[in-house]
Amino acid sequence: MFPIVQGCVYPDLRKQSAEFIASKNADGNAIGGLAVGEPVDKMYEMIELVNEILPTDKPRYLMGVGTPVNILEGIERGVDMFDCVMPTRNGRNGMIFTxxxxxxxxxxxxxxxxSPIEADGASYVDTLYSKAYLRHLFHAQELLAMQIASIHNLAFYLWLAGEARKHIIAGDFSIWKPMMVKRVSTRL
Known part of the structure; x- marks a missing residue:
């Protein structure tokens, strides 16, 4: 079980909560309450504050976050684990992350x-289906559209986390990350 650090965007409450949670010596620690509408700069500020206190030898889990950029920013600030509805929810609504x-x-x-959804994508759906076909499925309101988009987005998120890990191990994450943030946040 992972106890959850809370405190909204109030540094004093976050610090107090993080100190209390860190004292519990749990298997890992969660950071909650930062995916419910707070500005991203405040979210990043609170992650940094909390991760200065939470043990570095235990997993840090950021709850309910987020976009590919949020994930890369969280990783840079010491977060190890994420969960979010975004890849599937946004996929069901026609948004594809590449x-x-x-x-x-x-x-x-x-x-x-x-052309393929993503020629060098991380999932079989990326080359099996074309952009035109996926668009058609969305406009025809076929459930297959939502399934394809969700499979693609989940595979992309796994690929992104795997690439981040490779670059951390290689020691060049700080060089790779800004380039990746720019790429993944572009509107095509």
Whole structure:
């Protein structure tokens, strides 16, 4: 069980909560209450504050976060684990996260694009289906559209976390991360 650090965006409450949670010597520690509408700069500030207190030899779990950029920023600040509905919820609504940016599959621009969803993607759906076909499925309100998009997004998130790990091990995460943040936040 992971106790949860709370305290909204109040540094004094976060610090007090983190100190209390750290004293419990749990298997890992969770950081909660930062994915419910707070500005991202405050979220990052609170993560930094809390991770200065939580033990470094125990997993740190950021609850309910978030976008690919949030995940990379969290990793840079010492977070080890994440969970979020975003890859599947946004996928069900036609938003595809890729290595080169974000695609809204409902946009007309994909109507005649018969290239793969993502040519070098992390999932079998990326090359099995085209952008035009996925767009068609969304417009036809076929459930398969939501399934394909969710599978793609989950595979992308796993790929992103795996790449971050590789770059941490290689010692070049601080060089790779800004480039990746720019790529994944581009609107295609």
């Amino acid at each position: 290595k080169d940016g974000i695609m809204n599959m409902r946009n007309k621009k994909w109507e005649t694009d018969f």
